[in-house]
Amino acid sequence: MPELPEVETIVRDLKKKIVGRKIIDVWTDWPKTVKFPKKMDKFKREIIGRKIEKIERRGKNILIFLSGGKLLLVHQKLTGHLLVGRWKIEDNIPRPLMKGALEDKVNNYIHFIFFLDDENQLALSDLRKFAKIMAGAEDEIKKFPDLKNLGSEPLDKKFTFERFKDRFSGKKGKIKQVLMNQKIIAGIGNIYSDEILWQAGVYPLKEVQKLKENELKAIYRSMRDIFKKAIGLRGDSMSDFRDTAGRKGRYQEFHKAYQRTGEPCFRDGTTIKRFKLGGRSGHYCPTCQRLTNN
Numbered sequence: 001m002p003e004l005p006e007v008e009t010i011v012r013d014l015k016k017k018i019v020g021r022k023i024i025d026v027w028t029d030w031p032k033t034v035k036f037p038k039k040m041d042k043f044k045r046e047i048i049g050r051k052i053e054k055i056e057r058r059g060k061n062i063l064i065f066l067s068g069g070k071l072l073l074v075h076q077k078l079t080g081h082l083l084v085g086r087w088k089i090e091d092n093i094p095r096p097l098m099k100g101a102l103e104d105k106v107n108n109y110i111h112f113i114f115f116l117d118d119e120n121q122l123a124l125s126d127l128r129k130f131a132k133i134m135a136g137a138e139d140e141i142k143k144f145p146d147l148k149n150l151g152s153e154p155l156d157k158k159f160t161f162e163r164f165k166d167r168f169s170g171k172k173g174k175i176k177q178v179l180m181n182q183k184i185i186a187g188i189g190n191i192y193s194d195e196i197l198w199q200a201g202v203y204p205l206k207e208v209q210k211l212k213e214n215e216l217k218a219i220y221r222s223m224r225d226i227f228k229k230a231i232g233l234r235g236d237s238m239s240d241f242r243d244t245a246g247r248k249g250r251y252q253e254f255h256k257a258y259q260r261t262g263e264p265c266f267r268d269g270t271t272i273k274r275f276k277l278g279g280r281s282g283h284y285c286p287t288c289q290r291l292t293n294n
């Protein structure tokens with residue numbers, strides 16, 4: 001699933017490519033993507049004819065602010081990614097009109113297209129079809145739990161170490177799970193929680209209440225370092241993620257733990273192990289991330 005760096009990559013691209021444009025039409029062969037309002041004609045009325053005024057990221061959500069106080073929210077979920085390009089719809093199937101990356105298979109599961117007033121289109125390629133789109137008055141959309149209950153932004157200048165530490169007070173659970181809880185901190189998923197904890201040298205199944213000050217500090221620093229690096233590399237494309245031109249990010253070339261089961265740790269050569277946690281898997285080094293109580 002796209003996490004903070006991947007969503008940030010998309011948002012930065014979109015700011016350059018589509019701000020100031022007007023949405024003139026919508027096509028879809030999977031109307032279920034729209035969760036609110038449920039009826040497609042109502043959804044269209046919320047967005048058609050409106051100008052894209054600004055674009056922001058909040059957690060893993062893409063917020064497209066439209067004229068007239070409307071907000072279009074896109075959550076790419078498991079395999080979704082937004083593309084900007086041109087397609088021609090033939091027999092209800094979009095075909096790319098541009099050569100290059102947009103022709104790649106991973107970019108050709110297009111189920112949703114916003115037509116813009118400069119002949120470009122904003123399209124959603126989504127193999128698994130779990131992505132989510134909502135539109136309505138800004139206040140109304142911001143009331144949905146998706147946004148309302150979101151935790152702190154890891155890269156926010158005001159999100160100091162003290163505030164980070166406060167987020168864990170009274171919380172229970174294992175650090176990997178707590179880091180991925182969007183209500184506590186927004187934007188961290190399976191890939192980056194593995195990478196952050198490896199860099200910090202913290203055992204992923206350690207109870208948060210047992211973490212020492214120096215461990216929390218190491219997690220905080222690693223989180224900020226890794227996110228900055230991953231944004232610089234335009235995200236992680238080990239799975240379906242692509243940028244808005246359909247190109248891969250490069251963070252997958254720098255994994256230290258995620259999906260490295262059986263390979264040697266870059267610090268000490270110990271074999272990276274995989275573990276199960278709440279139906280998902282995590283990866284860690286049993287030597288430099290061992291459980292300690294000091």
Ligand SMILES: [Zn+2]
Pocket residue numbers: 265266267268269270285286287288289
């Ligand atoms: Zn190690």
